[in-house]
Amino acid sequence: MRRESHGPELLAEFGTVDAMLHAIDALGDSYGEIETYTPYDVPDVDGRLGLRPSRIGWIAAFGGLCGMVTAYGIQWWADVHAYPLNVGGRPLHAAPAFLLVTFEGTVLGAALATFIGLLLLLGFPKLWAPVDEVEGFDRAAIDRFWIAIPALANENDRERADALLHEAGALRTVVVGGA
């Protein structure tokens, strides 16, 4: 999940997952909200950064519930109120038969909610972030592991963070964004 970026950020590039995880441990929680950019999902990161589980599950559940109620409701309205038809003496409110479309409606609602919800959570329609300007940052999608921490206003603190990152094995560090 992309947080809103307000100021300059200190970026560090790592060649391996282990080096990046080591750096996260070395930084501890005194450097604000740390962001990672990795080519694949690294399950260990969530725990170390103290991330809460994503809200996407609840969004999907809500979408599914809406789809379920809508699908059942449409059939109930059409078959019981708008166009009542006697089909071989079966009840107008034929719950077992309604359930098929209700199921499909639930899946549709959950899928749409997941798709749209994920885009919104990821910051869509924001198409650009300062990190994109860094030369070689695209390798975060290939074979490099990046950490971003909010760059500190205090010169000394920033230098100490920089030193910690290099000590942990950072290939290089860059400051981006801000004024």
Place this chain on the structure above:
Amino acid sequence: MTRTMSVGLGAAIVGAILMLVGVILEPRQALTSYLFAYATVLTIVLGALILVMLSYVSGAAWFTAFSDLALAIVGALPALAVLALPILIGVKKIYPWATIATLPVETRGVVERKEAWLNVPFFVVRALIYLAVWTIVGELVRRRWFDMERARAAESSDLRPRASGLSAGGLIVVGLALTFASFDWLMSLDPAWYSTVYGVYVFAGGFLAMLALVAVMAPRSIGPEQTSAIGKLLLTFSIFWAYIAFSQYLIIWIADVPSEVTWYLSRARGSWGVIAIVVAIGRFVIPFVLLLSRARKRNARALAAIGALLLAMHVLDVYWLVMPALHPAGVQPSWLDAAALLAVTGGAVAGAAWRQGRRPLAHVSTRSGEVAS
């Protein structure tokens, strides 16, 4: 003799004595109760055999943590083959088609046309074939597993390809035998009625109950990744069971043909209807909602509790499949139901424990924490 084995044997002996008394007092009730108990246990054990073979065919690495447990359950098959005897001897007492003259006139004609399939000698021959297929495949799979363990211990080449070939063939014959046995042993209790999805329903229920048993018995040393694999399968097969159960119900409900609805008429009304609703809620609604949570799927104790609920629901579901044939008007619990469960479960547990000996139920590599998800 291990403690598990003595407990199982004790239960089997007590159950067998009670059953003997029951056969003298109320033979039909006793034998039908026995069929219910036997089907309950057998479907679980066959589920374990199918799970083992599925994991060999798909090369599932997560399964290694549960393989010892599943193969220990499969070890009950020879004992179960012997325990089928009372059903084979009591065919005439259990199944209405064996004595056509006692059937109501409306259904007699339909059942007479099925006589080429539903007659006592052919029924017994088929039953022996099913039992032979399960026992032989089960024993082959177990032996192959021990060979592979030995090869692994000696660090020789990987033997998985050989197990996958055996399992692919085994899945087909075991699946067919299970389908036909469910038609023969359970569906023919209502001889005029049929449902083509019935075999899958019985399989789905047994497989889900077996996963529940694994969740209950899983060694505490198993990590969250493996626990979550069982949790996901429990959720999947709870949904699968509900899907199959609903398909059968919907097709029969919407067609509303007299010869088909009879089966549901006794099972969806009165006290049997209450049981049907309890099973639908306890086997699908509650586990479905509980198992959606990722944290709960990774929590072995929570899974064990859900497993216990699912096992109870399996017993109730098989009861609901079998017993309305004897008591169509409503639930009529008998002490023989409990005695039969005691006898069959005890016998199966004793058989499996005897085969298991003193080997632990947790896989060696799991105990040292080597196996990843």
